[in-house]
Amino acid sequence: MASSVNPASSPSSESPPVEKGSSLWTDAFFRLKKNKLAMLGGIIVILILILCFIVAPILALTGLNANAQDLSNRFAPIGEGQGGLGTDQLGRDLLMRVLEGGQISLLVAILATLMTVTLGIIYGGIAGYVGGRIGNAMMRIVDGLLAMPFLIIVILFREIISGHVDELARFFIDVWGWSSDSVLRFANLIPLTIAIAGFGWLSMGRIVRSAAASLSQQEFVEAARSLGLSHQRILFRHILPNMLGPVIIYATLTIPSFILYEATLSFIGLGIEPPNSSWGKLIQEGANFMETNLTVLAIPAVLFSLTLFAFNFLGDGLRDALDPRASKD
């Protein structure tokens, strides 16, 4: 009866089309697209990743070699040499050197950032979700470690690990007959990566903890709890997805700072060891020969600075896009 009285209330063809809701992520992407510097940074980041991890291996297959010396062709200017960017003090191809150096720099930074994210989420998530006295005590430990001088601790930590990693690498080579070149090349990264991540995750832990603590106070988590969901399900389905924003922002900004730490340590000779080479090492070698040939310094320095710019602008842009309240605009 009622339906015949009031036709407007029936959800028939009269009702307006349902507006498709825009999620946090589409909103954020829209804001990010409007930020030209951040988009430029993102494009440069992708280009550099493609150059180092796709183009460089292909070039290597075509016969370019970063370690092949040619003493008759030292300091070739730009435009010469196999790769077209000239050669260094030992006649090695500069393009391949700078791309393979970039592989190492980026690999260390990205691996260390992944470790940082994992450790930070586990530690910070537990501290924030458990809360109370245990959570506070866990954070006191983080505060204490954060008060330590970062570079000094990382240097000491790396020195301790590197001896053991060398032993382990030799074990793999001797016992399992792995190719010694590739094992040693990779083994060289590990101590530095672990050392940087081992003390670099602290700020991430703090950020995750404050996010988890405020989330676990909110109504929808309380609702999930009152429904009798397990801790695990609440953590993974409700809390974790909601703190992805700050984690992504901070991880993007962590990568350039780790690239910088790696380069600093390699520059002073306490990072990547020869025959491996990273951007920091290349810049240090280039600075020694800059009076003879500036390109040896300029090319790695430009690529290195460009990478830092790109990651930082992208990270700042992501922060503005994902967390408009936090950015002071």
Place this chain on the structure above:
Amino acid sequence: MLRIILSRLFQTVIVVFLLVTFTFFAVRAIPGNPFAAEKATSPEEQAALEAYYGLDKPLPIQYLNYWKNISKGDFGDSLAMKGRKVSTLISEAFPVSLKLGLLSLLLGMIIGMPLGIIAALFHNRWQDYSAMVIAMAGICIVAFVLGPIFQLSIAKPLSLLNVAGWQRSSDILLPSITLCFGVAAYLARLTRGGMLDVLSQDYIRTARAKGVPTLQIISRHALRPALMPAVTFLGPAFAAIITGSFVVETIFLVPGMGQHFVLGITSKDYNLVLGLVLFYGILMGIANLLSDIALIFMDPKLRNS
């Protein structure tokens, strides 16, 4: 106020204790031996050297002995540089690092803080964007790129300044200019953030409504609270710049503390590394304390609590 200072002192003591303990066991856990690198040392000679420096004793005894000596003001002898005391090495290197650090911090403040204030005043206009791009450049074009550029473009052609070294009084200029940009960049960002926070406060709007001129609003009302994040940063930055200028000291051959630290690590000079770390920890505590005190004077809320 007294409570803030006391809690900072307490925190410093704990941090220094943990730092020294960690370093003590860490340097000894590094594979290798401080005397193994020396030429033609027979096992007997090595044993004699270890006995001389007390390294043959069990670790806990060595650790207790270290604190015992420290309490007497004795940092021990350098293991790598024979016949030199760690305290002499530090007392020679510290004034160098202090001068370099203070000058670059001062330059960083002179450049960074006005940049941040300008950026905040012209928020979201071209002045703001260019100031922030400059600040980003200061963060991304790091010391080991800037240093060689300065050497090549300033020191070489002008020939007024030495490319590297620490003989003339003008030798401090290039390293401190190289170091100051990073500090300036962070200070500019922090000052901008602080200033924007303050400028959106009600009492600033009141002042504007009363018709107070902009310059006076900034100097009388906004500047002091706006600089607080920057001042908080200055304490740790001061300590970091004094010991952490490894890179700049390497580039410009400055005989400061950073070089000793790097050499100490590579030559496994336990006593030198420990002495530097202990000194650094104390320095960091003092720097943080100074920035705490400065904050107390800047913030009436903290002063009265």
